[in-house]
Amino acid sequence: MVVREAGLIFRGFNLVKRSYHKSTKGKIDDDLRSGLLTAIKSFAESAFSKGSVEYFEGKKFLIAFTDAEVMSDDGREPEILISYAIIDKEKRMEKYMNKVILPLLKNVIDEFIAISRGKNLSEVSQFRGFKENLDNIFGTDTQTVDQKLKGVFSEEKKKEKKKNKKKEEEKKKKE
Helix, strand or coil: CCEEEEEEEECCEEEEEEECCCCCCCCCCHHHHHHHHHHHHHHHHHHCCCCCCCEEECCCEEEEEEEEEECCCCCCCCEEEEEEEEEECCCCHHHHHHHHHHHHHHHHHHHHHHHHCCCCCCCHHHHCCHHHHHHHHHHHHHCCHHHHHHHHHHHHHHHHHHHHHHHHHHHHHHC
16 A cells, blocks of 8 residues: 555645655646535535545555634634545455554644644645645555665664764774
8 A cells, every 4th residue: 555645635726745656647737636526525424424434445556535614814713724645555455444544644733733823724835844744643654665675774774884884884893
């Protein structure tokens, strides 16, 4: 399972988005896609029940959602803030969604709300630094198997180099 993209949507626009791997063949306008995701989620919830939509499944990808109400400094009432992730679809995703992905998305919302209190959420540029929070929250879930293995082997190489360097320094001290 690989998280290809994660982000936050407010009023149909991306507040923060982090792409880890390409999920589309062509260039798609981010705001257009965010508006569409918001509209689809809103439609599904009005057709069924609020809070009933946790994810949409396609042939290759799955789009997971969670949301919360948030107050923007320029608003009078709480509005919906949507946390989402685009994920590679695999077998038996239900358990993984409930135990891993949805709690991570909830964590994204909680961290964002904590740093955005009293701010005008329409001023998107102030949240650029939150991309690092997304990186920390999703961690290695954004890496492919090859990337994870490469990281493990590079860590082993670093440890080996340190060990050899230490041996050389000890050898020089003895001389």
